[in-house]
């Protein structure tokens with residue numbers, strides 16, 4: 001490696017998604033470089049450009065709060081923004097705050113090692129560039145490493161295969177095509193109704209049915225926007241005081257306190273609330289009490305039965321094996337209605353799994369299907385995938401993949417023992433998608449940046465966490481998980497969406513305020529659980 005290719009900087013940020021972009025801005029007073037695999041900014045909203053991609057949180061909330069002028073000048077066209085608007089916003093922020101000068105695009109980090117003698121990371125990209133820095137901030141995203149199941153015969157298939165998280169920029173024309181679609185999670189549910197309108201045929205391969213609520217998206221009402229703009233400051237503060245960092249209504253009464261008629265009325269109102277998550281927030285105990293949860297499940301199943309005309313298809317679409325909200329609740333627009341179209345067929349691949357691709361299509365244990373195109377919306381190697389795909393070597397040349405072989409361990413989701421000066425945003429055991437990710441990402445960046453500022457002010461060069469602190473945090477993460485029904489579903493929250501992936505619950509479900517308080521008190525109590533030198 002010639003020295004010309006080596007750059008000395010203070011901080012390397014990995015990823016120019018929403019957290020990475022804000023980290024560049026917040027850490028401006030250092031020599032910062034941000035390494036981004038893609039050719040543009042936006043992270044999730046750069047890669048996931050499949051038809052129908054849209055956020056399921058109101059955009060007035062799902063946006064940055066760090067700059068008042070930005071909040072006042074930006075106008076969202078819809079309540080729940082579509083991918084192009086979110087990408088446009090990310091680009092606007094990058095330009096407005098002059099962030100591009102710090103970003104190296106098309107620069108995927110492929111390996112990095114910590115030099116114990118100098119307390120510096122050596123970070124390499126697959127393009128051959130090398131950076132030597134004091135700190136690395138991994139803003140790599142929880143849902144950024146696509147999961148492609150290793151189906152036999154994939155390379156023999158003559159048609160086109162697209163993963164929704166790597167969608168071609170110019171889009172795809174499905175006119176006249178027989179399209180196979182694998183994956184009925186949030187992504188599949190958004191994409192399929194649009195593709196079904198264009199394709200000659202759409203064959204949906206469903207392993208597990210999803211609970212899905214109507215999105216209620218609509219053009220953003222001017223009064224609503226003005227009201228937010230008048231109160232942004234206090235609302236951002238209020239958001240951080242709620243479980244999900246979002247001002248959704250959080251009712252205080254149990255499903256058991258209502259008569260069946262009252263319950264039905266509340267659930268019907270929630271269904272039409274135009275608020276994506278109101279169904280699982282209809283009562284205080286939907287995520288903690290199995291009987292309360294089942295009442296909501298049955299309401300959602302009855303909605304499916306009332307929409308889908310063919311009773312057999314309707315039953316196949318009814319989830320029965322996990323609590324509603326156990327996997328992230330899907331939000332759709334015409335998803336169940338789509339099954340009333342003549343050109344859409346539902347295939348159950350739970351009872352007869354996909355065995356292999358063939359040159360003409362794919363084969364399940366029960367039948368063969370001829371397909372011109374196959375779309376995989378098979379999710380992500382979530383939370384740990386993006387980091388584990390980088391060869392990360394910490395103290396004593398220990399590899400992160402080895403340390404996390406049985407599941408990720410962290411302290412406060414921010415650091416993992418043996419890997420000093422490496423911070424994660426939305427890392428394992430943070431609230432991640434259980435709380436609105438732009439606002440909580442901003443919060444985590446601020447908390448991390450304050451720690452780095454203090455290190456510099458005190459002339460210190462190495463910060464790491466203890467194994468004991470990690471163990472204590474694991475107990476807390478497990479304790480709150482045990483109180484919630486989330487643990488009863490196989491999902492990306494617990495890695496069970498990927499065959500062979502080990503580890504327990506990777507998301508902190510104790511709510512954002514409890515998480516933030518523990519981060520703050522750890523620092524205030526003399527950096528409890530950290531070692532600084």
Ligand code: NA7
Pocket residue numbers: 143149182183184185186187188205206207208328349354377378379380433492497
């Ligand atoms: P998800 O929610 O992980 O959904 C992936 C879907 O792909 C789900 O229906 C899976 O079935 C299905 N899948 C995965 N592997 C296979 C195989 N081998 N055969 C058949 N079906 C398979 O990912 P999304 O992209 O939809 O959403 C991720 C998050 O983005 C979401 O939670 C929101 O936060 C936004 P399974 O349920 O595992 O049986």
